[in-house]
Amino acid sequence: MQTNSEEIIPLPLNFKTHANFNLENYKDLQASFQQDYLGTWAKLAQEELFWHKDFLQTLDDSEKPFYKWFPDGETNISYNCLDIHLKDRGEKAALIFEDEAGESEAFSYKVLHARVCEFTAYLKNLGVKKGDRVCIYMSLCPEAIIAMHACTRIGAIHSVVFAGFAAHALKDRIDELSAKILITQNGFYRRGKMVNLLEVATEAISGNSPIEDLLIFKRVKEPLSLQSSLKIQIHDVERELKNLVHLAIKNLNLSTHEVPEQTPEWLSGNDTSFILYTSGSTGKPKGIEHNTAGYLLWAKLTSKWVFDLKDEDVYWCTADIGWITGHSYVAYGPLANGATVFIYEGAPNFPEADRYWALIEKYKINIFYTAPTAIRSFQAWGLEYIEKHDLSSLRLLGSVGEPIGTETWKWFYQNIGKSKCPIVDTWWQTETGGIMISTLPGVNYMIPGTAGPALPGISAEINPEGLLHISKPWPSMLKGVYKNPDRYIKGYWTTIPDSYLPGDLADIYAEGYIKIGGRNDDVINVSGHRLGTAEIETALAKHQTVNESAVIAIPHAIKGEGIVAFVVLKQGLMNSTDSQQSHGSTEERERILKEHVANEIGAHAKPERIIICEALPKTRSGKVMRRLLKDIAQDRLPEGDLSTLEDKDVVAKLLAVAKLKR
Ligand code: WT7
Numbered sequence: 001m002q003t004n005s006e007e008i009i010p011l012p013l014n015f016k017t018h019a020n021f022n023l024e025n026y027k028d029l030q031a032s033f034q035q036d037y038l039g040t041w042a043k044l045a046q047e048e049l050f051w052h053k054d055f056l057q058t059l060d061d062s063e064k065p066f067y068k069w070f071p072d073g074e075t076n077i078s079y080n081c082l083d084i085h086l087k088d089r090g091e092k093a094a095l096i097f098e099d100e101a102g103e104s105e106a107f108s109y110k111v112l113h114a115r116v117c118e119f120t121a122y123l124k125n126l127g128v129k130k131g132d133r134v135c136i137y138m139s140l141c142p143e144a145i146i147a148m149h150a151c152t153r154i155g156a157i158h159s160v161v162f163a164g165f166a167a168h169a170l171k172d173r174i175d176e177l178s179a180k181i182l183i184t185q186n187g188f189y190r191r192g193k194m195v196n197l198l199e200v201a202t203e204a205i206s207g208n209s210p211i212e213d214l215l216i217f218k219r220v221k222e223p224l225s226l227q228s229s230l231k232i233q234i235h236d237v238e239r240e241l242k243n244l245v246h247l248a249i250k251n252l253n254l255s256t257h258e259v260p261e262q263t264p265e266w267l268s269g270n271d272t273s274f275i276l277y278t279s280g281s282t283g284k285p286k287g288i289e290h291n292t293a294g295y296l297l298w299a300k301l302t303s304k305w306v307f308d309l310k311d312e313d314v315y316w317c318t319a320d321i322g323w324i325t326g327h328s329y330v331a332y333g334p335l336a337n338g339a340t341v342f343i344y345e346g347a348p349n350f351p352e353a354d355r356y357w358a359l360i361e362k363y364k365i366n367i368f369y370t371a372p373t374a375i376r377s378f379q380a381w382g383l384e385y386i387e388k389h390d391l392s393s394l395r396l397l398g399s400v401g402e403p404i405g406t407e408t409w410k411w412f413y414q415n416i417g418k419s420k421c422p423i424v425d426t427w428w429q430t431e432t433g434g435i436m437i438s439t440l441p442g443v444n445y446m447i448p449g450t451a452g453p454a455l456p457g458i459s460a461e462i463n464p465e466g467l468l469h470i471s472k473p474w475p476s477m478l479k480g481v482y483k484n485p486d487r488y489i490k491g492y493w494t495t496i497p498d499s500y501l502p503g504d505l506a507d508i509y510a511e512g513y514i515k516i517g518g519r520n521d522d523v524i525n526v527s528g529h530r531l532g533t534a535e536i537e538t539a540l541a542k543h544q545t546v547n548e549s550a551v552i553a554i555p556h557a558i559k560g561e562g563i564v565a566f567v568v569l570k571q572g573l574m575n576s577t578d579s580q581q582s583h584g585s586t587e588e589r590e591r592i593l594k595e596h597v598a599n600e601i602g603a604h605a606k607p608e609r610i611i612i613c614e615a616l617p618k619t620r621s622g623k624v625m626r627r628l629l630k631d632i633a634q635d636r637l638p639e640g641d642l643s644t645l646e647d648k649d650v651v652a653k654l655l656a657v658a659k660l661k662r
Pocket of ligand 1: 278323324325399400401402403404425426427428429430431451502503504516518519525528529530
């Protein structure tokens, strides 16, 4: 297929000449991968990572698809992000943080390293060791990143749970992980209101829980109330850390307040570094397990190539550490390159809708990586917020999480990048560990709305049905689904033999440019967050009034997709005026069910609409006809073949209730 050449946006000349990765590097690397695929990965791994023990084997595929990268080499993620910079970049800012109230804090590489070592010692003191699962339920703050690094330093497997998840969702993850340690904080501010994370964390571990130690960072002024009926150890991290450091200093006769360095645990390249849960097409989220060396290698290389990270840059990725983007492109990839990473804990429209632009101006941000849903909000809030600020420090923009769409792309390009900053539209997933498809800002022209070619080393292909797949293993691929090898094989490796199936539809154009079409499964994308329709249905089924439900997505102007749930109530709860009196009105029921989903999963999963109906449209074989529900939810007369419907009257009834609710 050809692309319309009018849509092509050339790269600015200065990028072509000064980029970390230029056309020549690109051609050489492509040729090298073609000649010797594994040899090229081996060479990159030797050049980019510090190895405590060199690897002899690049890839062990003897048990594919359980591919093992660099299995006999020894390295450490945190060491590669921090220690290696101490000599040349010790005083350079590694992390700059601002909270919603405007308080800021900067950490040099030396200080960040010391803080990580301190927390490592603290965790070791609690008995945390290699392979233990540690759950982190925190906001986007320096302490969360320190905790992540302390885990990888020990070889403990961290599992960060996004702070927007509800107690039930947190509990499910803790239980499956058999995590003994939960690290949290007493709260943080969002739109000026305190979010009481500790309360949710406590609820998640009340009753039967594998958690033995609850670690609390004091992040808001409210006093820590540590009395609890929980039969576990509760720790005031700040206070205990101080004691620990004092003790260490006394024992080691250190004269300064220096923390004894914590030698990292040397891990096999294939040891698990972290597990991050993501939604799939069943009711239960899956624990995506990542390796150590291959993951870091690709996080480092893609940060350097795609974001063109330079030593003098201030880089800002707005993703939360609760998602994969916050792992690969906040906590690890940029630090592995010795970059200065900016993070902001708060809402983009607090106190005003210009907060992001004020931050870009204040910190002279050069690289800004965000999500289409955020860009659509900026668009809706209006240009006046942008025009108030000097954004001239920006030199590169990035987008991730969902298809950006041509119009939003152009708006971002013109109004934020002032038509001089390249945009990298990066396609990847929790499972891929790092960016797979994107233009490179020193190499490839841009086509608004089209992500771009696969990166060097990534074998992206599209089958005749339009399914995107990756036909060769790559270093940062997931190593499996935690405790569920079957789900790993069936979900990713069965549809197209020997090829990894991400679940996205795509088109391919001239010069290998790939346009992502959206998901091909029952996974929906709300504000760049993946949610399974079955996951929401499972949450609804837990409510005492619900008999069954079917969840679908409809287009949403800001969120990309919005959730609509068709719900059939238990017998006796429908229609009758009597029951309305005793159980509340339909509107009340809908509100309760929306809240229920938010309480089960998290606020981001709250349906836009609940449509209570008498019956779901099912085929004779009992399958819910979702395309029909999609039409109905959008006030469209259902199209296509309805002959397989078991009860044709259901359509008219559904149309009537859906309209009634408007
Ligand atoms: C799904 C992965 C990758 C980190 C954030 C989301 C969609 C992601 C793009 C993009 C079109 C995209 C895909 C993918 N997606 N980036 N640039 N263009 N779609 O990670 O939660 O694992 O979701 O997000 O559908 O499969 P995730």
